[in-house]
Amino acid sequence: MNPIDFLEPEELLRFFHRHKTEMSLMENPQTLLNQLRDHNLIPEDRYKKVSRMRSKANMKNGMYDLLDWLERERSDHIGLFWKCVFKDSIRNQYVTLQKLHISLLDGSFQFEPNLPEKLEKEETEKRKRKEPSEEENGKGNSVKKKKKKKTRGVGEEDDDEEQAGPSGQATQKKKSKKLCFSSPLKRGEKGNIWTWGIFKNQIPVTCGDKEGFLNRQRLAKGEKCIVVEKQWYTPGEFEKFAGKASCRNWKLSIRCKGTTLGKLIQEGHLKVKSYKRSTKAKKSLLSDRVPTVSAGEGDDDFDEEEQDSSSDRQSSTNTTEEEDDAGEQTEEQSDDREDVHKTVFKVTCGDVAATLHKKRFVSGILGKCIRTEKSWMTPVDFVKEVLCETDVSWKKDITCEGKPLGDLIEKNILSCHSLFCDCRLCAPDSEDLDNQKNDDECWICRSEGKLVECDYCPRSFHQTCHLPHVEDAILEDESLWACTFCVFTKYKESFSSMETTAAALSCNISEHMQQCQYLLLYLYNTDQQQIFATNPTLYLSDQTTVVTTPMWFGRVAEKLQEKQYQTVGDFVSDVHLIFTNCASYNRDNPEFTAMGVTVKEFFDREFENAFKIQEETADS
Numbered sequence: 001m002n003p004i005d006f007l008e009p010e011e012l013l014r015f016f017h018r019h020k021t022e023m024s025l026m027e028n029p030q031t032l033l034n035q036l037r038d039h040n041l042i043p044e045d046r047y048k049k050v051s052r053m054r055s056k057a058n059m060k061n062g063m064y065d066l067l068d069w070l071e072r073e074r075s076d077h078i079g080l081f082w083k084c085v086f087k088d089s090i091r092n093q094y095v096t097l098q099k100l101h102i103s104l105l106d107g108s109f110q111f112e113p114n115l116p117e118k119l120e121k122e123e124t125e126k127r128k129r130k131e132p133s134e135e136e137n138g139k140g141n142s143v144k145k146k147k148k149k150k151t152r153g154v155g156e157e158d159d160d161e162e163q164a165g166p167s168g169q170a171t172q173k174k175k176s177k178k179l180c181f182s183s184p185l186k187r188g189e190k191g192n193i194w195t196w197g198i199f200k201n202q203i204p205v206t207c208g209d210k211e212g213f214l215n216r217q218r219l220a221k222g223e224k225c226i227v228v229e230k231q232w233y234t235p236g237e238f239e240k241f242a243g244k245a246s247c248r249n250w251k252l253s254i255r256c257k258g259t260t261l262g263k264l265i266q267e268g269h270l271k272v273k274s275y276k277r278s279t280k281a282k283k284s285l286l287s288d289r290v291p292t293v294s295a296g297e298g299d300d301d302f303d304e305e306e307q308d309s310s311s312d313r314q315s316s317t318n319t320t321e322e323e324d325d326a327g328e329q330t331e332e333q334s335d336d337r338e339d340v341h342k343t344v345f346k347v348t349c350g351d352v353a354a355t356l357h358k359k360r361f362v363s364g365i366l367g368k369c370i371r372t373e374k375s376w377m378t379p380v381d382f383v384k385e386v387l388c389e390t391d392v393s394w395k396k397d398i399t400c401e402g403k404p405l406g407d408l409i410e411k412n413i414l415s416c417h418s419l420f421c422d423c424r425l426c427a428p429d430s431e432d433l434d435n436q437k438n439d440d441e442c443w444i445c446r447s448e449g450k451l452v453e454c455d456y457c458p459r460s461f462h463q464t465c466h467l468p469h470v471e472d473a474i475l476e477d478e479s480l481w482a483c484t485f486c487v488f489t490k491y492k493e494s495f496s497s498m499e500t501t502a503a504a505l506s507c508n509i510s511e512h513m514q515q516c517q518y519l520l521l522y523l524y525n526t527d528q529q530q531i532f533a534t535n536p537t538l539y540l541s542d543q544t545t546v547v548t549t550p551m552w553f554g555r556v557a558e559k560l561q562e563k564q565y566q567t568v569g570d571f572v573s574d575v576h577l578i579f580t581n582c583a584s585y586n587r588d589n590p591e592f593t594a595m596g597v598t599v600k601e602f603f604d605r606e607f608e609n610a611f612k613i614q615e616e617t618a619d620s
Helices: 009-024 030-038 044-051 056-073 075-085 095-105 117-127 134-146 169-173 216-221 235-241 261-266 279-287 304-341 379-387 405-410 430-435 472-476 484-494 501-505 513-526 553-561 568-585 590-610
Strands: 151-153 202-207 210-215 226-228 231-233 344-349 352-357 450-453
Touching: 009 056, 009 075, 009 095, 030 044, 030 075, 044 056, 056 075, 202 235, 210 216, 210 235, 226 235, 231 235, 344 379, 352 379, 484 513, 501 568, 501 590, 513 553, 513 568, 513 590, 553 568, 568 590
Parallel strands: none
Antiparallel strands: 151 450, 202 210, 210 226, 226 231, 344 352
């Protein structure tokens, strides 16, 4: 049951209009943007424009413009918008959405009788127009169907997903109901919110001035069950987090709408399981020969009187250790909060390094989530290939920053899918399995979209990001396609050696186009922050006062594609000009100057490798 099911479309639109400013100020909105794009609520160009914004101020302004556009141009689909953002996986990541959700549940939001006049006019004009992107979407899909193996649109939904659509005329003519939204109860039901169907899985809880949501199933299993801003806590930890550790009885200090959890447990509304004490606490008790309760035995967090008496007996001996524990827990919680926001983790197995991508992670044997230089693999396949063993323990053998991967799973930073999950990763068809062999984003610009997949390596590219550009005729060809990196690697040994750098620079570029295209793509990928990729005059208005000839990777790529260079030296000169301009403009900014120097050194070193320049034995 969803609270928006009780509201008319006009009320949902008013609710959106009232709170779009709040939503535009949310931190890290990328997950929300992905959700809106995946449900075709926003066009691809607007999605990319906002996603690529670096500064927080620009991002907030961009989000407001995007939501304002959605209100004006997609007003018929506001209901779908709220269904998307109120999904548990999205709502739990943003405090703003959690508060909006609660305001609908408890009836604290009061709906105005009418829409603002300007908004009603724009909505009326919108309903008279056709959807602008339908024909474009149709054309894009036709190319994909011709060559499923070569291209794919990342983030596309299945046909049976819920689609946005305008309301029928009959529905629009119905008289709006005057809803009493204090509760969605039927006659005879209790008025307590924990009995509502909406709170079947989780209920809102408070402790002091801290607010969160308690997951019923996790509480019943004795796991961390209270989530606050994507961080999970046990009841005892949530009590400490709220500054109520002195209460030492979370059943009384944590409440749901004024009712203590202890009362809900007593009345049977919540099921509980005992929580284990920390290992260090057990050691301190054993050292003083005080009887302890074994893990899973007794009622540790629930029997507060027994816990108090034990704590009193040990207060003198445990003070120092508790302070050390508190410091360690603070550091661990800080690290965990950072890990929760990560989408890519650096992992190792033996002496092999790789990256683990969170959105692809399913379990040990499903979901190719680990990316090596040569391929995508499941965790089990990764360990088997590295250790050459068949009996493996992937949760221990794969480590992330020195800790077993199992630690990330225990802390809910990584979540294993249910055995009954039927998502594309857990129950993939042949096309899904084929897509898992390649990257989900362009290897050059780091963004998603319609990608061309290499048949010899895991890289993917946009047609115009790759050099040379991938023409439509190539996509229609059924033969295998190799990217420039794979072609360069295959034929590198056949390239002739150069005695000196000067000899290489004087060569006609037509004979060495392969090496130059490889070098520029190599530079693109080396520049992780895309600092040198785009025209700097677009965001540095005063650069032309210092730099007479602006240059950037994109301009060099255009000149390579259009074959405007005569010699290799002309190409190298433009590349070096990028870093010379960087040093000139950033004379008082050593940080950016150092970035330019670093990337230039990468280029010069790889240039010698690509042209096989022999070491000069000049005067020594």
